[in-house]
Amino acid sequence: MKTIKVIKIGGNIIDDDKSLESFLSAFAKLKGPKLLVHGGGKLASKMAKQMNITVKMNEGRRITDTNTLDIITMVYAGKINKNIIAQLQANKCNAIGFSGADGNSIVSEKRPTQPIDYGFVGDVKKVNTKTLEVLIENNITPVFCAITHDENGQLLNTNADTIASELAIGFASIFNTELYYCFEKNGVLKDINDDNSVVENITTETYKTFIADGTISDGMLPKLNNCFHAINNNVNKICIGKPSMLFEINSLYTTIQK
Amino acid sequence: MKTIKVIKIGGNIIDDDKSLESFLSAFAKLKGPKLLVHGGGKLASKMAKQMNITVKMNEGRRITDTNTLDIITMVYAGKINKNIIAQLQANKCNAIGFSGADGNSIVSEKRPTQPIDYGFVGDVKKVNTKTLEVLIENNITPVFCAITHDENGQLLNTNADTIASELAIGFASIFNTELYYCFEKNGVLKDINDDNSVVENITTETYKTFIADGTISDGMLPKLNNCFHAINNNVNKICIGKPSMLFEINSLYTTIQK
Numbered sequence: 438m439k440t441i442k443v444i445k446i447g448g449n450i451i452d453d454d455k456s457l458e459s460f461l462s463a464f465a466k467l468k469g470p471k472l473l474v475h476g477g478g479k480l481a482s483k484m485a486k487q488m489n490i491t492v493k494m495n496e497g498r499r500i501t502d503t504n505t506l507d508i509i510t511m512v513y514a515g516k517i518n519k520n521i522i523a524q525l526q527a528n529k530c531n532a533i534g535f536s537g538a539d540g541n542s543i544v545s546e547k548r549p550t551q552p553i554d555y556g557f558v559g560d561v562k563k564v565n566t567k568t569l570e571v572l573i574e575n576n577i578t579p580v581f582c583a584i585t586h587d588e589n590g591q592l593l594n595t596n597a598d599t600i601a602s603e604l605a606i607g608f609a610s611i612f613n614t615e616l617y618y619c620f621e622k623n624g625v626l627k628d629i630n631d632d633n634s635v636v637e638n639i640t641t642e643t644y645k646t647f648i649a650d651g652t653i654s655d656g657m658l659p660k661l662n663n664c665f666h667a668i669n670n671n672v673n674k675i676c677i678g679k680p681s682m683l684f685e686i687n688s689l690y691t692t693i694q695k
Numbered sequence: 696m697k698t699i700k701v702i703k704i705g706g707n708i709i710d711d712d713k714s715l716e717s718f719l720s721a722f723a724k725l726k727g728p729k730l731l732v733h734g735g736g737k738l739a740s741k742m743a744k745q746m747n748i749t750v751k752m753n754e755g756r757r758i759t760d761t762n763t764l765d766i767i768t769m770v771y772a773g774k775i776n777k778n779i780i781a782q783l784q785a786n787k788c789n790a791i792g793f794s795g796a797d798g799n800s801i802v803s804e805k806r807p808t809q810p811i812d813y814g815f816v817g818d819v820k821k822v823n824t825k826t827l828e829v830l831i832e833n834n835i836t837p838v839f840c841a842i843t844h845d846e847n848g849q850l851l852n853t854n855a856d857t858i859a860s861e862l863a864i865g866f867a868s869i870f871n872t873e874l875y876y877c878f879e880k881n882g883v884l885k886d887i888n889d890d891n892s893v894v895e896n897i898t899t900e901t902y903k904t905f906i907a908d909g910t911i912s913d914g915m916l917p918k919l920n921n922c923f924h925a926i927n928n929n930v931n932k933i934c935i936g937k938p939s940m941l942f943e944i945n946s947l948y949t950t951i952q953k
Contacts, residue, residue: 484746487746487747488742488745488746489745507774510773510774510777510778511769511770511773511774512769512773513773514772514773514776514777514792515768515769515770515771515772515773515774515776516765516768516769516773518772518773519768519772519794519796519797519842519850520768520850522794522796522797522844523796523844523848523849523850524848526796526799526844526846526848527846527847527848531798531799531826532797532798533791533793533797533798533826534772534792534794534796534797535791536777536780536792538777538780538781538784538792539777539780539790539791539792540789540790540791540835541784541789568789568791568830568833568835571829571830571833572826572829575826575829577798577826584777586780586781586784588784588785589785590778590781590782590784590785591781592777592778592781
């Protein structure tokens with residue numbers, strides 16, 4: 438069985454031209470099947486501000502109204518995705534940009550409006566890897582932005598971490614699948630202020646303890662829920678850390694185990 | 696030899712939700728290999744205005760500066776392209792959105808800055824149809840926006856009519872290739888005010904006459920130059936008219952002949 442690497446990068450790489458450039462140059466050199474998922478970074482909020490579009494909130498959560506969905510589609514699927522593709526081509530990595538609508542690859546359903554109406558946000562319902570497999574067989578790297586569709590013509594905003602885990606799960610029956618969440622820290626930290634205090638691995642058991650003692654909280658919770666969702670659905674290896682975990686020996690990172 | 700239809704739609708369809716919806720529903724039903732190229736319509740200018748970005752001109756021609764290129768990338772490759780893909784999926788037509796950077800399918804070079812500096816505008820240098828062929832073999836329809844790249848990481852703004860003719864030429868060695876330019880009129884008109892005065896066909900010879908007597912002028916010249924470029928490079932059939940020429944018997948349209 439061949440191995441595929443599903444790699445998710447977030448705002449800390451996307452928002453900084455130099456970081457993105459050096460990441461893409463290294464990513465292009467990774468051997469074997471691979472797939473990239475990118476978040477949106479701060480550009481969408483900047484655009485909304487420039488266009489005088491107010492970000493709507495409901496009980497402290499951002500609402501994806503029609504204008505916000507348009508901006509997200511323009512920034513994620515347009516500017517960010519196409520510039521990543523052009524840079525990968527410059528690095529001799531043949532890539533194609535995807536939203537979940539392209540190739541009908543990720544079908545989601547609009548989140549119920551009760552108890553909170555999040556607007557055009559989609560929860561993943563189905564992943565179709567057939568087209569992606571054809572491309573990967575032809576040495577083409579799919580690059581996903583965090584947009585899905587409902588098969589009825591509606592685009593939907595979907596969390597990029599979730600897209601990465603759902604794609605990894607989709608590939609798990611045909612590939613030995615590795616899922617990498619790249620972010621600004623060396624992994625899950627025992628002490629948030631010490632980037633060397635990395636928890637080397639987290640199991641279902643220790644996860645509970647870390648939640649109980651507050652080691653894992655807030656923003657890390659949904660990311661780790663995605664990790665455990667993936668590990669419980671046949672994804673073989675899951676790592677959280679800086680992008681260096683992909684390219685350098687002796688990098689620190691956290692792995693997730695059952 | 697199989698037949699492929701390369702179809703270009705412009706602003707008159709893109710700018711009107713109802714027209715676009717009905718076009719895409721009919722396009723989805725077209726049998727056999729097909730490829731869609733879309734222009735950008737008025738949305739990019741509207742966006743520029745909303746973002747307080749002034750359109751720069753040089754000797755009466757619009758200049759694609761960095762801001763304009765960003766807007767074009769967001770609007771064409773993001774909003775317009777992804778909404779077309781979502782609508783095609785809703786019509787059971789499996790489609791994938793492309794810029795020329797995706798799959799390295801259209802390589803262009805930045806137009807020389809002399810005598811006029813048009814900014815980030817690309818003239819097509821090379822078309823790679825290999826990835827597109829793989830997708831078409833798998834019943835997937837590529838949908839192109841009018842953006843190309845230079846293989847060095849730079850996206851470039853390229854005329855959508857040119858993209859359609861260059862793609863058609865690229866396919867001409869492996870497909871019986873038909874190129875359709877859809878616009879707001881029934882074809883090339885003898886009398887601009889009479890939509891029934893369609894010139895049924897134009898040859899290299901009659902083209903010269905029509906230019907000399909003023910029947911063909913202004914905006915139609917580059918479109919027709921693209922047509923003759925295609926017909927002289929093995930494209931088998933070229934038609935100009937309303938989208939109805941694709942779907943209805945007895946529609947009026949203009950064909951181009953050698």
